[in-house]
Amino acid sequence: GAGVSQSPRYKVAKRGQDVALRCDPISGHVSLFWYQQALGQGPEFLTYFQNEAQLDKSGLPSDRFFAERPEGSVSTLKIQRTQQEDSAVYLCASSLFRHNEQFFGPGTRLTVL
Amino acid sequence: SQQGEEDPQALSIQEGENATMNCSYKTSINNLQWYRQNSGRGLVHLILIRSNEREKHSGRLRVTLDTSKKSSSLLITASRAADTASYFCATGLTQGGSEKLVFGKGTKLTVNP
Numbered sequence: 532g533a534g535v536s537q538s539p540r541y542k543v544a545k546r547g548q549d550v551a552l553r554c555d556p557i558s559g560h561v562s563l564f565w566y567q568q569a570l571g572q573g574p575e576f577l578t579y580f581q582n583e584a585q586l587d588k589s590g591l592p593s594d595r596f597f598a599e600r601p602e603g604s605v606s607t608l609k610i611q612r613t614q615q616e617d618s619a620v621y622l623c624a625s626s627l628f629r630h631n632e633q634f635f636g637p638g639t640r641l642t643v644l
Numbered sequence: 645s646q647q648g649e650e651d652p653q654a655l656s657i658q659e660g661e662n663a664t665m666n667c668s669y670k671t672s673i674n675n676l677q678w679y680r681q682n683s684g685r686g687l688v689h690l691i692l693i694r695s696n697e698r699e700k701h702s703g704r705l706r707v708t709l710d711t712s713k714k715s716s717s718l719l720i721t722a723s724r725a726a727d728t729a730s731y732f733c734a735t736g737l738t739q740g741g742s743e744k745l746v747f748g749k750g751t752k753l754t755v756n757p
Contacts, residue, residue: 562743564744564745566745566747571749572749572750573732573734573747573748573749573750574687574732574734574745574747575747576744576745576746579742579743579744586742587739587742587744589739589742590744622686622687624687624745629738629743630674630675630694630736630738630743631692632677632689632692633677633689633745634689635679635686635687635688635689636686637685637686638686
């Protein structure tokens with residue numbers, strides 16, 4: 532079937548605005564991950580869901596970041612009161628089972644002015 | 645924090661030559677995965693090698709894993725201009741109830757026609 536999709540692909544926000552980034556994982560994939568990738572760096576883990584349960588949110592940089600996956604499928608990453616340092620590409624990935632390949636979406640490039 | 649360290653940071657070769665990239669990591673892992681990222685695009689999964697495996701092949705790719713040295717290598721044989729991309733190793737970790745990938749900073753490969 533289709534791969535992981537993310538929307539929007541690009542988002543420009545003024546500092547202080549709230550943003551919501553959407554991820555549609557591959558159908559049937561149990562695990563869902565969010566990563567943040569700064570320019571010239573490798574992705575850094577933000578949070579992990581197994582079905583609807585958020586099992587690890589240790590990578591979220593502050594309490595302005597919030598993620599949910601209420602029905603165990605689509606996930607939303609919300610960033611409140613955006614700051615310039617939040618500018619990055621936000622990647623979503625899903626995998627069928629634990630310890631399997633993770634398949635990544637194209638990412639959302641967030642620019643905070 | 646990033647666990648994996650790729651070496652070299654950048655590599656430039658001629659079409660037809662082989663390219664070898666190395667990755668070192670620090671803690672025990674479940675698996676190690678290699679990804680490719682073309683400029684401005686998403687991550688593409690290349691190969692996964694589990695901690696009890698020593699070598700794996702996929703087409704022109706060969707991956708080795710030495711858990712005693714905490715290192716892995718990715719060999720691309722008979723390189724093509726289309727192989728130009730950044731290559732990341734990512735270690736699969738289980739921490740508490742979580743599973744996540746910890747990425748290195750990547751090797752930027754340029755294959756000159």
